[in-house]
Amino acid sequence: MAIQVRRVARALGAVVEGLDLRQELPESDIEQLGKLLVEHQVLFFRDQPVTPQQQARFAARFGTLHIHPIYPVLPELPEIMLIDTHPGFLPDNDNWHTDVTFSTTPPLAGILAAKQLPATGGDTLWSSSSALYESLSEPMKRFLEGLTAQHSVAKSFPAERWANDPATKARYERAVAKHPPVTHPVVRTHPVSGRKGLFVNEGFTTHIHELSPGESQAVLAFLFAQAGRPELTVRWNWKVNDIAFWDNRVTQHYAIADYLPERRTMHRATVNGDKPY
Secondary structure (H helix, E strand, O other): OOOEEEEOOOOOOEEEEOOOOOOOOOHHHHHHHHHHHHHHOEEEEOOOOOOHHHHHHHHHHHOOEOOOOOOOEEOOEEEEEEEEEEOOEOOOOOOOEOOOOOOOOOOOEEEEEEEEOOOOOOOEEEEEHHHHHHHOOHHHHHHHOOOEEEEOHHHHOOHHHHOOOHHHHHHHHHHHHHOOOEEEEOEEEOOOOOOEEEOOOOOOEEEEOOOOHHHHHHHHHHHHHHOOOHHHEEEEOOOOOOEEEEEOOOEEEEEOOOOOOOOEEEEEEEEOOOOOO
8 A cells, every 4th residue: 555645734744644653664665754754744643553662663764762861761672762641740741842952962753652542632732843943034033043052951851850769860860960961053954854943942942052141031932932833833633553753853842731630651762863053
């Protein structure tokens, strides 16, 4: 069956059909998916009951896999991050963020599989950082070009969240020590498409180096707010065994935390990336 693609929003997002991600896909399919990812920025697949091993195998076709230094992972397969949110482990990803920008080489992509969902709620939004940049006025684009910003693991993962359990606290402290704040350009160029996109996010970006503290705070507040503009986003209503595959270089996402006290369990594989420029 040939791959079929249906766009779901103007700025980004497409549903892909005709593939069984449990299988070892031919290289031609992987190449086509890579091109579709660059074009649509986030791809959605319905009815894909993959095992963690199959998810990791699929993700590894696009690069080496990241192991998260803080978040829980599957003990038998640490390349799969466990996002299991409930009243005993509250969600903390209900803000606009780009994954792991506290790294010098943030991820190329994320692949998220829905395993357990609430009866209602728990949708995820994605926003196109390239469409956001392109929507700005020319004077604002010129102002942002050449600026750099600091990204910190401690901003998104505050110490008090991980302090209750000694083992978790020790892991957190090792992660913070291993990942000091890093600097990335405010405007990033996509290494494949050449499109420029904003590369600051509310989850990890602390300040813009070249501006005074007050200027930095004002500019970042403006830029953070732009990510949620409806015309720049796509909203996905999950079903169990759905998979979302997004280009982490040019998107932000927001997991809506409107389902407590119900439980929401997701598995994420994360493909390593390169240094932004």
